[in-house]
Amino acid sequence: MSKRKPGYRVHDPSISAGKAMAVTSGHLLQRGDGTYEVDLGRLPLPQDIYTANSGWIFRDESWVTFGFGNKKYGENALRTRLEIRMPLEAFNAMWKNTSEFFIKLKSSVTQNAYMQHAPSTDARSWPTDKEHVMVATVCVMMHGGTSAEMDFFEIPAPSILAAGRAGDLSSVQVRPVVRVALPTGILVQQLEECAKIDKEISAFFPS
Numbered sequence: 001m002s003k004r005k006p007g008y009r010v011h012d013p014s015i016s017a018g019k020a021m022a023v024t025s026g027h028l029l030q031r032g033d034g035t036y037e038v039d040l041g042r043l044p045l046p047q048d049i050y051t052a053n054s055g056w057i058f059r060d061e062s063w064v065t066f067g068f069g070n071k072k073y074g075e076n077a078l079r080t081r082l083e084i085r086m087p088l089e090a091f092n093a094m095w096k097n098t099s100e101f102f103i104k105l106k107s108s109v110t111q112n113a114y115m116q117h118a119p120s121t122d123a124r125s126w127p128t129d130k131e132h133v134m135v136a137t138v139c140v141m142m143h144g145g146t147s148a149e150m151d152f153f154e155i156p157a158p159s160i161l162a163a164g165r166a167g168d169l170s171s172v173q174v175r176p177v178v179r180v181a182l183p184t185g186i187l188v189q190q191l192e193e194c195a196k197i198d199k200e201i202s203a204f205f206p207s
Contacts, residue, residue, distance in 0.1 A: 043140070043151075043153070043174065044174065044175075045176060045179070046151055046153075046176040046179040048177075048179065049178070049179045049181060050068060050082050050178055050179070050180050051180075051181045051182075052082070053069070053070060053071050053186075054068065054069035054070075054071050054078075054120050054121050054123050054186070055067060055068050055120050055182060055189065055190050056120065056122040056123065056124065056190075056193070057190050057193040058122075058124075059088075059200065059201070062087060062088050063085045064085070064087075064194075064197055065085050065086075066083070066084045066086065066139075066150075066180075066190065067081070067082070067123070068081070068180055069081050069121075069126070069128070076123075076126055077127045078126050078127070078129070079130070080128060081123065081124075081126075081130070081131045081132070082131075082132050082178070082180070083133045083134070084135070084136050084177070084178070085133065085134070085135050086135070088204065088205075090137040091194075091197070091198075092205045094138060094139055095195075095198045098139075098141070098191065099195070102188075102192075102194070102195065105188060105191070106191070109184060109188050115145065115146050115184050116185050117183050117185020117186050117189065134152070134154075134177050135154055136152035136153060136154050136177045137153065137154050138152070138153045138155070138174075139153075140153070141187065143184045143187060145184070146183055146184050146185070147181070147183070147184060148181075148182055148183065148186075148187040149179055149180065150179070150180045151176070151178075151180075152176075153174050153175060153176055154174075154177050155174055
């Protein structure tokens with residue numbers, strides 16, 4: 001993901017220097033207006049890859065949870081279920097820098113029927129052979145045709161605290177969590193739900 005491939009669209013998160021939870025990389029490029037941009041080319045790539053054929057998203061108290069499943073064919077059951085929980089502050093920062101990507105992606109999928117996907121099943125209550133729960137504070141997305149990826153990362157609180165005390169954001173360390181490979185149509189559905197959640201929590205984070 002350090003290079004943008006022809007035909008692929010990558011969402012490029014940027015952050016405001018004034019909000020600690022919006023610090024989303026250990027390698028930041030400072031803009032002239034005082035904001036920071038994540039240097040995608042220097043992000044460590046997640047080594048764990050999860051393949052999903054089902055996805056859902058929901059808000060629970062102070063978390064937004066991205067859910068993914070690997071369904072058993074012909075059964076209302078899962079081989080595995082993965083849930084990635086993101087604090088509201090981190091979700092708010094992510095969505096601010098993803099909404100434009102979402103608009104372009106949805107337009108592309110709407111114009112190309114082969115990229116569309118049947119409504120994904122919310123499989124939270126389905127029986128599963130294995131279940132994993134992780135925490136992330138940033139997500140970088142990309143797609144090409146019918147295939148999409150979501151790379152999740154976490155910034156440990158001690159790293160943010162140390163950087164704040166030192167006054168040097170370049171010292172913030174990022175930890176790759178997992179890469180989720182999924183159909184582009186399911187990614188669009190995930191982002192549609194993100195837009196709804198953003199409206200729910202907008203009062204908490206005035207512009």
